Amino acid sequence: APAPAPAIPVARTEAEQAARSLAVLAQGLMGLHSPDCEGLAALRDSLSGVPPPSSFELQAMFGDIEDPTASALSPADALDADSGQRVCARVGLLNLGNTCYINSTMQALFSFPTFQQAVFDSQGASPDAAALQRLFAFLNASDRPAINPSIFVGVYRPGWFAPGTQQDASEFLRFLLDRLDRVPGSNGRPLSQIFTGRMASTCLCSQCNSASTHIDSFIDLSLGFPESPSADALTLPSLLSRSFDDELLQDGNRYFCATCSTLRDGVRRSRVVTAPPVLILTLLRFAFNRQTGLRTKVTHAVAIPESISLPVWESDSGVTNVDYLLGGAVVHSGPSTNAGHYYTYARDPAERTQWMLANDTRVTPVSLTELLSLSARQSNDNVYMLFYEQRGTTASCAPPLLPAGLAALVHQDNAKFAERASTVKPPPSHRRDFDGPGGFGGFQGRYVS
Numbered sequence: 001a002p003a004p005a006p007a008i009p010v011a012r013t014e015a016e017q018a019a020r021s022l023a024v025l026a027q028g029l030m031g032l033h034s035p036d037c038e039g040l041a042a043l044r045d046s047l048s049g050v051p052p053p054s055s056f057e058l059q060a061m062f063g064d065i066e067d068p069t070a071s072a073l074s075p076a077d078a079l080d081a082d083s084g085q086r087v088c089a090r091v092g093l094l095n096l097g098n099t100c101y102i103n104s105t106m107q108a109l110f111s112f113p114t115f116q117q118a119v120f121d122s123q124g125a126s127p128d129a130a131a132l133q134r135l136f137a138f139l140n141a142s143d144r145p146a147i148n149p150s151i152f153v154g155v156y157r158p159g160w161f162a163p164g165t166q167q168d169a170s171e172f173l174r175f176l177l178d179r180l181d182r183v184p185g186s187n188g189r190p191l192s193q194i195f196t197g198r199m200a201s202t203c204l205c206s207q208c209n210s211a212s213t214h215i216d217s218f219i220d221l222s223l224g225f226p227e228s229p230s231a232d233a234l235t236l237p238s239l240l241s242r243s244f245d246d247e248l249l250q251d252g253n254r255y256f257c258a259t260c261s262t263l264r265d266g267v268r269r270s271r272v273v274t275a276p277p278v279l280i281l282t283l284l285r286f287a288f289n290r291q292t293g294l295r296t297k298v299t300h301a302v303a304i305p306e307s308i309s310l311p312v313w314e315s316d317s318g319v320t321n322v323d324y325l326l327g328g329a330v331v332h333s334g335p336s337t338n339a340g341h342y343y344t345y346a347r348d349p350a351e352r353t354q355w356m357l358a359n360d361t362r363v364t365p366v367s368l369t370e371l372l373s374l375s376a377r378q379s380n381d382n383v384y385m386l387f388y389e390q391r392g393t394t395a396s397c398a399p400p401l402l403p404a405g406l407a408a409l410v411h412q413d414n415a416k417f418a419e420r421a422s423t424v425k426p427p428p429s430h431r432r433d434f435d436g437p438g439g440f441g442g443f444q445g446r447y448v449s
Contacts, residue, residue: 092146092361101169104342107358111346121186131155137406146361198274220280324388
């Protein structure tokens, strides 16, 4: 027999009962919407003395919101008022309380069919592989407008990331790909290899002219900004080229020369020697202000091209330019490093010419022009991470094949959702008025998530 549900605490007074109900309502609404939007944040703060609601209380009020496959939107929210068809173009992800850094990163990675297939083909039965396969299976084939990623978040949230707090999407990406470095794909190579390149760093001694070279793997290239940008708009190719400029090693930054057996002034030169199939470029938007002693956000506009070339140094044939096509971008919205919201622009995995805006539960079609225009203007919505794929790598890629067990799981949930959807009516047409000029991101992106 199933275990009895835990009892709901009984309030001693009507006031306590009302506060309890408000606490459950506030917690549920923060799961369905941006958790720190102005109204909900005020409601949450006013209930700071009330114990947080249990999963059972949330279940009683909101149904299956705690079900890992549950939609963040009800069947009514999923339907258009006029056509009765889905509002969302693809499947979104429920914000579990400041988890937009996870949602945006995973939507960007999901947009690459080659990575999807590698995930579904991954070997072994580790929790790491299973959680990622499950998430991608529902993103790939669910009929729900959005799903709850609680199982994935439970497996992959870094231990030092406190639940419910804003975190750095780039730091999460590095942690995720480091974990995936231990998950083998169908060819026995780690899943992270799709995003991995190799970099040669050479130090030249200014005294004896000897050179020492070390080759290391990288999963992204960090692009810094000049201290005094010119009046002309910055471009991504110029920042990429700048990252390969020689670095002077002097004063407190001298290096140990093995030939001289002492610290020497020198020059460090970095060159890519192996290009990754998917190139990740991280713009260093968060900088340390030496005058104030605080981290600040760099909001410079950067012109982002749809295609870019990466110089690769080959020992025999010199420099070869590897061409890449833009596949996705994670945007940070907010004026500072301590608060903000992440959302993603990405190519549709099935229709590579179509672009999507993934903003937590809401995924809507957009044009590439919207992303390029956003990046080229000064604002608090800034492109943070860019994902470029080598040309030709996905042009002939077949749709990913779901393992039979996962396909059955998604099919079962789709049947459950269809049954529920058949009992509700489409929402009033005014619900669509929440979409601002930039889609749902133009509305929700202004709030901390």
